[in-house]
Amino acid sequence: MIKLVIDMMGGDNGYKPTVAAVSRFIEDFPDAEIVAVGNEKVLTPLKGKDRVKIIPSTTIVPMECGVLEAMRSKDSSVYKAVNAVIDEEADAIVSAGSTGAFLSLVTLIVKKIDGVKRPAIISPFPTRLKDKQVVLLDVGANAENSADDLVNFAAMGVAYYKVVFGKEEPSIHLICNGTEEGKGTPLYKETYELLKSNPSFKGYIEGRNVLSGEADVVVFDGFTGNIFLKTTEGTAKLMSGMIKEAFTQSIWSKIGYLFAKKGFNKLKDKMDYKKVGGGFLIGVNTVAVKAHGNANEVSFYSSMKMAYNLAKNGIIEKIKENLKA
Amino acid sequence: MIKLVIDMMGGDNGYKPTVAAVSRFIEDFPDAEIVAVGNEKVLTPLKGKDRVKIIPSTTIVPMECGVLEAMRSKDSSVYKAVNAVIDEEADAIVSAGSTGAFLSLVTLIVKKIDGVKRPAIISPFPTRLKDKQVVLLDVGANAENSADDLVNFAAMGVAYYKVVFGKEEPSIHLICNGTEEGKGTPLYKETYELLKSNPSFKGYIEGRNVLSGEADVVVFDGFTGNIFLKTTEGTAKLMSGMIKEAFTQSIWSKIGYLFAKKGFNKLKDKMDYKKVGGGFLIGVNTVAVKAHGNANEVSFYSSMKMAYNLAKNGIIEKIKENLKA
Numbered sequence: 001m002i003k004l005v006i007d008m009m010g011g012d013n014g015y016k017p018t019v020a021a022v023s024r025f026i027e028d029f030p031d032a033e034i035v036a037v038g039n040e041k042v043l044t045p046l047k048g049k050d051r052v053k054i055i056p057s058t059t060i061v062p063m064e065c066g067v068l069e070a071m072r073s074k075d076s077s078v079y080k081a082v083n084a085v086i087d088e089e090a091d092a093i094v095s096a097g098s099t100g101a102f103l104s105l106v107t108l109i110v111k112k113i114d115g116v117k118r119p120a121i122i123s124p125f126p127t128r129l130k131d132k133q134v135v136l137l138d139v140g141a142n143a144e145n146s147a148d149d150l151v152n153f154a155a156m157g158v159a160y161y162k163v164v165f166g167k168e169e170p171s172i173h174l175i176c177n178g179t180e181e182g183k184g185t186p187l188y189k190e191t192y193e194l195l196k197s198n199p200s201f202k203g204y205i206e207g208r209n210v211l212s213g214e215a216d217v218v219v220f221d222g223f224t225g226n227i228f229l230k231t232t233e234g235t236a237k238l239m240s241g242m243i244k245e246a247f248t249q250s251i252w253s254k255i256g257y258l259f260a261k262k263g264f265n266k267l268k269d270k271m272d273y274k275k276v277g278g279g280f281l282i283g284v285n286t287v288a289v290k291a292h293g294n295a296n297e298v299s300f301y302s303s304m305k306m307a308y309n310l311a312k313n314g315i316i317e318k319i320k321e322n323l324k325a
Numbered sequence: 326m327i328k329l330v331i332d333m334m335g336g337d338n339g340y341k342p343t344v345a346a347v348s349r350f351i352e353d354f355p356d357a358e359i360v361a362v363g364n365e366k367v368l369t370p371l372k373g374k375d376r377v378k379i380i381p382s383t384t385i386v387p388m389e390c391g392v393l394e395a396m397r398s399k400d401s402s403v404y405k406a407v408n409a410v411i412d413e414e415a416d417a418i419v420s421a422g423s424t425g426a427f428l429s430l431v432t433l434i435v436k437k438i439d440g441v442k443r444p445a446i447i448s449p450f451p452t453r454l455k456d457k458q459v460v461l462l463d464v465g466a467n468a469e470n471s472a473d474d475l476v477n478f479a480a481m482g483v484a485y486y487k488v489v490f491g492k493e494e495p496s497i498h499l500i501c502n503g504t505e506e507g508k509g510t511p512l513y514k515e516t517y518e519l520l521k522s523n524p525s526f527k528g529y530i531e532g533r534n535v536l537s538g539e540a541d542v543v544v545f546d547g548f549t550g551n552i553f554l555k556t557t558e559g560t561a562k563l564m565s566g567m568i569k570e571a572f573t574q575s576i577w578s579k580i581g582y583l584f585a586k587k588g589f590n591k592l593k594d595k596m597d598y599k600k601v602g603g604g605f606l607i608g609v610n611t612v613a614v615k616a617h618g619n620a621n622e623v624s625f626y627s628s629m630k631m632a633y634n635l636a637k638n639g640i641i642e643k644i645k646e647n648l649k650a
Contacts, residue, residue, distance in 0.1 A: 064505050127563065128563050140502060143502060143508065143510055144511065177465060177468060177547070177551035177552060178551075180389050183468070184468060185468055185469050185548050186469065188548075206552075206555045207551070207555030207556035207559055208555040208559040208562070211559050211562075212559065212562070212563075222502070223502050223509065223510050223549075224548075224549060224552060226532070227500060227502060227531075227532040227549060228532070228552060228556050229532070230531045230533040231532035231535070231557060231560070232556060232560045233532070233533040234533040234535055234536045234537065235536065235556070235557045235560040235561060237537070238452065238453050238536045238537075239561060239564050239592070242451075242592040245592075246585050246588030246589045247588070249584070249585060249588045250585075252580060252581055252583075253581045253585035253588070254581070255577060255580070256579070256580055256581005256583075256585060257581055258581075259574070259575045259577035259581060260571050260572045260574060260581060260582070262574070263570065263571030263572070263578070264568070264572075266571070267564070267567040267568065267570075
């Protein structure tokens with residue numbers, strides 16, 4: 001059995017998408033157990049269901065909430081959910097609530113893995129090589145990092161890549177504004193010096209090559225990583241609009257567009273990280289997945305699936321082993 | 326007459342694309358004069374041409390060259406070209422050579438405009454709104470900036486936007502990892518505080534919305550801006566590959582693709598900043614355009630056209646007026 005704790009209330013869209021996603025999930029995965037945390041009144045569709053336990057909570061931590069406020073809101077769905085990871089001995093937790101509140105509560109209550117300086121959000125990305133993914137971290141858990149943090153991110157990224165993609169010695173790249181040694185801010189120069197002796201370290205990589213397929217793990221400070229993540233989303237949106245325009249220029253291109261629509265939608269899904277499943281908070285003692293704030297049923301379901309798969313693969317134990325080695 | 330100084334030798338592809346671009350340019354623009362700086366032996370196709378003056382140079386500053394080395398290479402094409410801006414009283418200069426060397430030579434020799442702290446590379450970008458462009462700076466002149474630099478970038482960006490797009494009061498956004506006040510690194514928080522009282526300042530903008538069309542001027546530190554710029558390029562490349570795949574799924578989609586190809590290529594050009602013209606170095610006393618290092622004839626020609634248009638519009642004088650106001 002894989003036990004998932006779900007913050008039913010934290011997202012922008014309230015309980016409706018989470019209730020729908022949980023209902024479907026419990027049917028699709030016979031070895032999944034759900035601990036649903038939220039307002040009992042609105043969770044009635046889940047009441048009495050097999051393998052579903054409801055933990056009542058009465059308040060919701062608002063999106064723009066600070067860490068201290070989140071710590072004080074002891075009856076909020078996210079606070080109770082994070083505590084339920086310990087109390088119910090769960091394998092994973094999923095929340096669509098405030099990133100800051102969720103991350104700090106998980107870090108403070110469930111605790112970091114030994115040897116981890118600061119947890120990071122790690123995100124797999126498609127590349128120009130078929131069936132090759134690249135893994136980026138940190139894409140937004142931290143606003144500011146030290147060189148030691150970035151070196152630690154590299155180790156966590158390698159551990160994740162090994163476990164999820166089964167590659168023996170994943171390579172490490174460091175994002176930068178150029179590839180020559182000596183480029184970058186003082187933070188990146190210092191990190192470069194620290195990583196230099198690591199045989200897996202392949203040097204700096206520029207924004208244009210992160211998704212080319214040449215890299216396995218790319219390390220960012222949380223601020224830059226977050227801008228990278230959101231820039232790919234914005235660029236994809238811009239291009240989608242332009243493509244539609246290009247394919248409405250003649251009756252033939254319109255017909256072709258209809259036939260290619262399936263492939264085109266697949267592409268849009270691939271580029272839409274909201275549908276990919278959410279961000280995995282790497283470095284804490286549980287599988288913590290942050291679903292997108294405005295997740296709908298499909299998106300929340302895929303976050304749950306991501307959490308389930310990572311837990312089933314024993315990712316936490318494997319990361320621990322790899323960080324020790 | 327608009328007088329352009331051209332560093333004929335600095336780019337990765339040597340003199341061939343620059344000689345071809347200059348030959349075409351001089352025919353297309355009867356009011357353009359060219360000062361071509363480079364190895365006399367290879368510039369023979371330009372010899373004796375009307376409105377072309379050749380200044381001989383014997384060496385080339387290598388791409389990875391540092392500033393000090395560039396300052397010492399007094400017979401290099403870029404050093405002589407930058408000096409020619411003063412000696413020949415030229416209106417503009419174009420180089421495809423080392424960004425660092427070019428920028429520092431221009432800054433040191435031609436000097437900054439009064440009131441400018443650090444020059445920046447400014448780049449216009451297409452947006453999701455038809456016929457609306459957004460202007461980004463700094464996209465790579467600096468590796469590290471202070472909050473004062475960023476405030477100064479905002480003023481330069483506004484001046485540029487007014488002159489080039491004719492909008493009375495362009496808005497200012499600051500890139501960040503979230504839109505709420507209090508987000509960002511200490512640098513961005515400090516800049517936010519400094520810009521807050523400016524009525525044109527509309528707050529933080531996330532990477533996903535920079536190209537949405539809502540912003541006029543978006544301010545970045547040089548490191549983050551460079552990563553933004555190159556990330557859009559990498560994402561566009563990834564998507565182009567995926568689109569091709571989507572449109573080869575059936576005979577009908579292939580036919581449609583053929584009919585849409587023109588529009589599709591236009592889109593690729595729009596997203597390919599190499600073809601857009603290069604980066605304008607804003608904040609110095611001349612129109613300095615940095616062509617892409619591996620510029621081909623088309624790309625170098627469009628950099629020349631960019632320089633010509635900006636000079637013809639009197640951009641430097643107008644920026645000066647706007648910075649005073």
